[in-house]
Amino acid sequence: MVVRRVREHGITRLTLDSPHNRNALSARLVGELREALAAAADDPGTRAVLLTHTGNTFCAGADLGEAGAGGAAPLGLVRLMRDLVELPRPVVAAVTGHVRAGGLGLLGACDIAVAGEGASFAFTEARLGLAPAVISMPLLPRVQPRAAARYYLTGERFDAAEAARIGLITVAGEPDEVLPAVLDGLRAASPQGLAESKRLVTAEVLRAFDRDTGDLAGLSARLFASDEAREGMTAFLERRAPVWAR
Numbered sequence: 001m002v003v004r005r006v007r008e009h010g011i012t013r014l015t016l017d018s019p020h021n022r023n024a025l026s027a028r029l030v031g032e033l034r035e036a037l038a039a040a041a042d043d044p045g046t047r048a049v050l051l052t053h054t055g056n057t058f059c060a061g062a063d064l065g066e067a068g069a070g071g072a073a074p075l076g077l078v079r080l081m082r083d084l085v086e087l088p089r090p091v092v093a094a095v096t097g098h099v100r101a102g103g104l105g106l107l108g109a110c111d112i113a114v115a116g117e118g119a120s121f122a123f124t125e126a127r128l129g130l131a132p133a134v135i136s137m138p139l140l141p142r143v144q145p146r147a148a149a150r151y152y153l154t155g156e157r158f159d160a161a162e163a164a165r166i167g168l169i170t171v172a173g174e175p176d177e178v179l180p181a182v183l184d185g186l187r188a189a190s191p192q193g194l195a196e197s198k199r200l201v202t203a204e205v206l207r208a209f210d211r212d213t214g215d216l217a218g219l220s221a222r223l224f225a226s227d228e229a230r231e232g233m234t235a236f237l238e239r240r241a242p243v244w245a246r
Contacts, residue, residue, distance in 0.1 A: 001017070001032060002016070002017055002018040002023075002026075002028055002029045002032055003015065003016060003017065003029065003032040003033045003035075003036050004017050005036045005039070005040075007043070007045060007046060009187070010045065010046065010047035010048070010186075010187050011046070011047065011048055011049070011050050011183055011186075011187075012036075012040045012043065012046045012048075012049050012050070012089075013049075013050045013052060014033065014036050014037070014040075014049060014050070014051050014052070015052050015053060015054060016029065016033070016051070016052070016053040016054070016058070016059060017053075017054045019054060019055045021060065021063055021065070022055070022057035022059075022060035022098075023053055023054075023055070023057055023058060023059045023060060023103070024059070024060045024061060024062065024063035024064075025059065025061060025062055025063055025073070025076075025077055025080075025102050025103070026063040026065075026066060027063075027066060027073070027076060029063075030076045030077065030079075030080050031076075033080060034079065034080055034083055037049065037083045037084065037087055038083070040087070040089060041087055041088060041089065044191075046089055047089065047186055047187055047189075047191065047194070048089050048090045048091070048092060048183065048186040048187075048194070049087065049089055049090070049091045049092070050091075050092050050093075050094060050179075050183070051091060051092065051093045051094070051106070051110060052093070052094040052095075052096075052175075053095070053096075053097065055097065056096075056097040056098060056118070057097045057098045057099075057100075057103075058093075058095045058096075058097050058098065058099045058103055058106075058107075058119070059099055059100070059102065059103025059106055060098070060100050060101070060103060061100045061101025061102035061103050061104075061124070061125075062077075062101060062102050064233050064236065064237060073220075073224070074133070074134050074216075074217040074220035074221055074224075075217050077102055077105060077134055077135070078134050078137075078209070078213055078216075078217055080106075080109075081105050081106065081108070081109040081134070081135070081137065081138055081209075082109075082206075082209050084106065084109035084110060084138075085109050085138060085202050085205050085206060085209070086202075086206070088191075088194075088195040088198070089191075089194065089195075089198075090111045090112065090186055090194055090198055091109075091110045091111050091112075092110065092111065092112045092113070092114070092179070092182060092183070092186075093106065093107050093110040093112070093113040093114065093169075094114050094115075094175035094179060095107070095113065095114065095115035095116065095119045095160075095169070095175070096115075096116045096118050096119060096174075096175060097118060097119060097120075098119065098120050098121075099115075099119065099120070099121050099122075100121075100122050100123075100124050101122075101123060101124050101125050101130075101132070101135075102135055104121060104123060104132070104135055104139065104168065105132075105134065105135030105138060105139065107168060107169060108135060108138035108139035108142060108143075108168070109138040109205075111198060111201070111202070112170045112171075112182060113168070113169040113170050113171075114169065114170060114171045114173060114175045114178045114179060114182070115160040115163060115164075115169050115171075115172060115173075115175075116160060116172075116173065116174040116175055117159075117160065117174065119159070119160045119163070120157050120158070120159060120160075121151075121157065121158050121159075121160075121162075121163050121168065122151070122155055122156065122157045122158070123151050123152050123155060124155050125152075125155075126152065126153060126154075126155055127155045127232065127242075128229060128232035128233055128236060128242075129223065129226060129228030129229035129230075129231060129232035129233075129242070130220075130223045130224065130229055130232070131152075131219065131220075131223060132152055133216045133217070133219045133220040133223070134213075134216045134217055134220050136208075136212075136216065137205065137208040137209050137212055137213070137216065138205050138208070138209075139168070140208070141204045141205050141208055142167050142168070142205070143166055143167045143168055144166045144167055147165075147166035147167075148166075151166075159172075160172035160173075228244075231243055231244075
């Protein structure tokens with residue numbers, strides 16, 4: 001298993017545990033995470049979901065070893081992000097490591113995200129001949145437009161304080177210190193109150209999914225199949241600069 005699940009005191013903790021590929025969004029990880037979320041939704045003992053990770057990477061984004069999957073990989077990520085948004089339980093992300101590309105889409109789909117000093121973030125797609133296509137649906141309604149433009153285009157790395165400033169995460173602070181108050185607050189709320197309150201704050205994000213899924217999944221599939229993206233991904237795996245880098 002690459003997603004471990006345990007419930008304690010009303011909180012179901014889902015841990016991404018695929019260190020060999022830095023918790024990349026492989027078909028296996030996406031499938032297991034969707035199954036775990038469905039189980040949490042059906043569990044009356046689950047008040048909220050805590051999404052965390054092993055190792056020094058929360059999620060490295062797309063699994064480049066599966067990049068030839070065509071439209072299947074973008075649609076799988078879309079379904080996973082929508083599961084997170086539509087889940088009738090709040091989802092809290094706890095990040096103590098690096099987050100790249102598609103992993104940022106997972107953060108955007110969570111209701112609350114906490115990241116510690118060791119966390120770092122980057123939209124690396126443009127450097128690979130790609131674009132943050134499907135992950136824009138949960139992110140653009142929440143991230144400051146000027147900041148999205150800068151980091152989408154440059155691929156610069158930024159820290160947790162900046163991630164909180166631009167709206168990518170909720171709080172910059174060590175999860176062990178921040179989470180107890182957050183989780184206690186969720187445990188004190190009623191299931192109905194949580195579900196309906198979440199519905200209010202996710203309405204705009206769901207409208208983006210309803211409106212843009214087809215176009216953005218198609219864009220993502222086309223980019224992954226392009227010559228530039230093949231060069232970008234090959235260069236990344238070979239640890240060299242792509243031909244367009246200056």
